[in-house]
Amino acid sequence: MSNRVVITGLGVCAPNGIGLDEFTASMQEGISGIRYVPQLKELNFSCQIASKPIVNDAVLNKYFNSLELKGLQSTGIIYGVIAGSQAWSDAGLHPSEENRPDWDSGVVFGSGTLGVDKFHEAIHNIDKGQVRRLGSTAVAQTMSSGISAFLGGKLGCGNQVTSNSSACSTGTEALLMGYERIKNGQAKRMLVGSTSDSGPYVWGGFDALRILPRTYNNQPEKASRPMSASAAGLVPGSGAGALVLESLESALQRGANIYAEVLGGHVNSGGQRGEGSMTAPNSESVQRCIAQAVSNAGIETNDIDTINGHLTATTKDPVEISNWSQALGRSGKDFPFINSFKGHFGHCLAASGSIELVASILQMRENKFFGTVNCEDLHPEIEKWVHPSKIPTQTMDYSVQVLAKASFGFGDVNACTIFKRF
Amino acid sequence: MNENQKYDKLKAIISTYLPDDVSVDDIQMNSHFINELNINSAHLVDIVLDVEDEFDIMLENEDMEQMQTVKDALEIIDAKLA
Numbered sequence: 106m107s108n109r110v111v112i113t114g115l116g117v118c119a120p121n122g123i124g125l126d127e128f129t130a131s132m133q134e135g136i137s138g139i140r141y142v143p144q145l146k147e148l149n150f151s152c153q154i155a156s157k158p159i160v161n162d163a164v165l166n167k168y169f170n171s172l173e174l175k176g177l178q179s180t181g182i183i184y185g186v187i188a189g190s191q192a193w194s195d196a197g198l199h200p201s202e203e204n205r206p207d208w209d210s211g212v213v214f215g216s217g218t219l220g221v222d223k224f225h226e227a228i229h230n231i232d233k234g235q236v237r238r239l240g241s242t243a244v245a246q247t248m249s250s251g252i253s254a255f256l257g258g259k260l261g262c263g264n265q266v267t268s269n270s271s272a273c274s275t276g277t278e279a280l281l282m283g284y285e286r287i288k289n290g291q292a293k294r295m296l297v298g299s300t301s302d303s304g305p306y307v308w309g310g311f312d313a314l315r316i317l318p319r320t321y322n323n324q325p326e327k328a329s330r331p332m333s334a335s336a337a338g339l340v341p342g343s344g345a346g347a348l349v350l351e352s353l354e355s356a357l358q359r360g361a362n363i364y365a366e367v368l369g370g371h372v373n374s375g376g377q378r379g380e381g382s383m384t385a386p387n388s389e390s391v392q393r394c395i396a397q398a399v400s401n402a403g404i405e406t407n408d409i410d411t412i413n414g415h416l417t418a419t420t421k422d423p424v425e426i427s428n429w430s431q432a433l434g435r436s437g438k439d440f441p442f443i444n445s446f447k448g449h450f451g452h453c454l455a456a457s458g459s460i461e462l463v464a465s466i467l468q469m470r471e472n473k474f475f476g477t478v479n480c481e482d483l484h485p486e487i488e489k490w491v492h493p494s495k496i497p498t499q500t501m502d503y504s505v506q507v508l509a510k511a512s513f514g515f516g517d518v519n520a521c522t523i524f525k526r527f
Numbered sequence: 528m529n530e531n532q533k534y535d536k537l538k539a540i541i542s543t544y545l546p547d548d549v550s551v552d553d554i555q556m557n558s559h560f561i562n563e564l565n566i567n568s569a570h571l572v573d574i575v576l577d578v579e580d581e582f583d584i585m586l587e588n589e590d591m592e593q594m595q596t597v598k599d600a601l602e603i604i605d606a607k608l609a
Contacts, residue, residue: 172544175573240576241569 114196206263276458
């Protein structure tokens with residue numbers, strides 16, 4: 106038994122927009138979500154800019170009741186619940202009845218680390234000998250599966266409810282996990298996505314690695330420069346993206362709106378062998394992941410007309426481009442259109458894959474191909490592989506047919522998925 | 528602080544943790560926190576912390592185990608304040 110799988114719902118809590126309308130407008134017009142963060146200066150960060158969703162009280166009260174909000178400090182749960190609830194509702198679905206779980210619906214919603222601000226508070230209480238003062242939610246807010254547990258409870262899901270974690274490939278991997286479950290007939294609907302906490306305790310380790318831009322503190326919107334000759338490092342971000350995956354049969358039965366079909370994909374690892382390491386990818390494994398995804402999707406490399414890359418705005422972007430080119434056997438003007446959304450909102454870490462997936466699929470709805478921000482000065486090494494006309498800096502009218510999306514993460518892990526217009 | 532003031536303060540604390548289908552008016556002196564007010568047992572932990580803050584007292588683990596009803600809670604508070 107092998108089901109076709111389609112996308113019937115989208116939700117997003119991104120640094121440059123909460124909800125599909127605001128986010129779509131920002132993506133289309135190149136509106137940035139990267140801002141100066143005074144707290145990072147006070148804490149002596151070299152990179153004092155970052156991106157996080159602007160969640161006001163009205164938004165909080167829309168998605169959480171007052172009891173849920175009491176002591177809620179896990180920003181990852183806040184972002185994830187907003188995005189996940191939106192996606193469920195966008196798919197025309199409702200929470201299951203009071204006493205009956207929805208056995209056919211599940212959740213795969215990943216995170217990198219969760220609830221760090223709650224954990225910070227808990228550590229201080231414990232060190233003061235006040236463990237009894239932690240309250241009832243210290244576990245639920247800091248466990249890795251806190252976000253899938255929260256969403257599973259809100260929606261009443263009775264199928265698999267879990268959180269995956271594979272660094273910056275988490276969101277794309279989550280989609281593939283949900284896809285496989287539906288394809289194999291084990292679930293009808295899966296809410297998939299990922300979330301990432303915000304704040305200095307999450308971003309500090311990246312600052313310490315010296316991989317963040319240090320010279321753009323006074324012009325945050327220019328800092329994240331994917332594919333550009335002046336790329337100076339990734340800008341740390343946060344937020345959440347969510348998608349509802351559903352068997353085609355279930356979607357047609359419900360008369361649901363279908364955004365796109367998931368054709369397949371692949372996940373692998375370079376094993377931290379050869380040029381691969383904890384922090385750097387092995388190009389052979391990246392190319393293999395892309396090629397296997399194409400094969401798994403049952404298409405030819407020439408069918409792909411658009412790519413959304415991982416492209417983090419470090420000096421390694423040309424390597425990713427060369428990997429796409431070699432894996433697909435396409436270059437110059439024959440290369441598909443490619444974009445990176447990290448110029449808009451930086452690198453949202455564990456949430457990057459899912460937020461970028463939502464943006465990628467929105468391109469199909471809007472009949473647009475979103476331009477890449479801050480890459481007017483295309484890196485000369487990239488021009489050797491791809492003709493500049495294939496890397497639009499402005500959003501253009503375009504009907505995306507077959508889209509490839511990849512995410513790569515620390516640990517030398519890769520994920521690539523293929524989508525088709527429905 | 529008289530008994531009515533204590534009761535009102537306790538009621539205000541409890542009301543935060545009531546599920547949607549239980550109203551503040553359902554809180555009676557003999558109400559059982561879990562069985563009648565449908566309060567999640569994990570939230571009893573938070574009620575204890577809120578009571579400690581509100582009345583500036585400290586409850587032991589044994590106090591919490593005995594705190595089954597609203598009346599139980601008031602008696603424990605009285606004993607600590609005495």
